[in-house]
Amino acid sequence: RPLLKTALLGREIVYIASIDSTNNETKKLAAAGCVEGTILLTEEQHGGRGRLSRGWFSPFGKGIWLSVVLRPRFLPQEAPKCTLMTAVAVVKAIRKVTGIPCGIKWPNDILYQGKKLVGILTEMNAEMDAINHVVIGIGINVNIASEELPPDLAALATSLQIETGQPVSRRELLTVVLYELEQAYALVNTQGFDPILEQWRQLSVTLGQKVDVIGLNNRFSGVAVDIDRDGALLVDTPAGQERVIAGDVSIRPA
Ligand code: BTX
Incomplete structure (x- = not known):
């Protein structure tokens, strides 16, 4: 080969x-x-x-x-x-x-x-x-x-x-x-x-973007600001920062 x-x-x-x-x-x-x-x-x-x-x-x-x-x-x-x-x-x-x-x-x-x-x-x-x-x-x-x-x-x-x-x-x-x-x-x-x-x-094309996060039971919007050491996505929302774990959500540009 x-x-x-x-x-x-x-x-x-x-x-x-x-x-x-x-x-x-x-x-x-x-x-x-x-x-x-x-x-x-x-x-x-x-x-x-x-x-x-x-x-x-x-x-x-x-x-x-x-x-x-x-x-x-x-x-x-x-x-x-x-x-x-x-x-x-x-x-x-x-x-x-x-x-x-x-x-x-x-x-x-x-x-x-x-x-x-x-x-x-x-x-x-x-x-x-x-x-x-x-x-x-x-x-x-x-x-x-x-x-x-x-x-x-x-x-x-x-x-x-x-x-x-x-x-x-x-x-x-x-x-x-x-x-x-x-x-x-x-x-x-x-x-x-x-x-x-x-x-x-x-x-990444996600960081800095406004995103909709769609989970099984919830849904919110915010700005994707970073990933943490575990690879979770950090999303700033009006109610504070959310930590989003892969597997249970989809995200799409807002
Ligand atoms: P995902 O769940 O993020 O994306 C799946 C979605 O992407 C589908 O629901 C559909 O909307 C869209 N999609 C389906 N096929 C394509 C395509 N060919 N190109 C672009 N969009 C598509 C993504 O999952 C992970 C996919 C892994 C695929 C590899 S192929 C080798 C290996 N074997 C196997 O069965 N899966 C992996």
């Missing part, structure tokens, strides 16, 4: 042409003891998943639909920050390969001009105080044409091909994504999450 510039990520590569969800299959591999750094790639998902049982549109040959197995030594409560780490890595990779100045919408989306290019779904398996594995799912819309987007996504989603006006090499982008993710993971392992959180702030 001459193109890969990584030592850990991709040392085992599983390729399955068509699958329900790369995260589902990768969780099985991880539970069965696959090595850290195993990746699973597919051409299409017929049950691609987002957060909160939402779907992820994953048409054949048009994207990078990928899951990565990590076995980090940090505490289970730190695992959600793998999403932030991955977002930083993928933004850097897309900027390097395509020049598109995309940014991160807290917590798990990469947008360009308000439209979603990438989704990230981190799932963890832990026992007691130790992580067994983390599966990071990454969906990148690479060569989807605008007329191929389903009507409900037309206003919400975009792809690298739509934005650059030409096809983008999935092979090249994949190698840079894995390289950047390996760098980010190495940084976390040597220096903790603080440097990544700082990079995340620089690449």
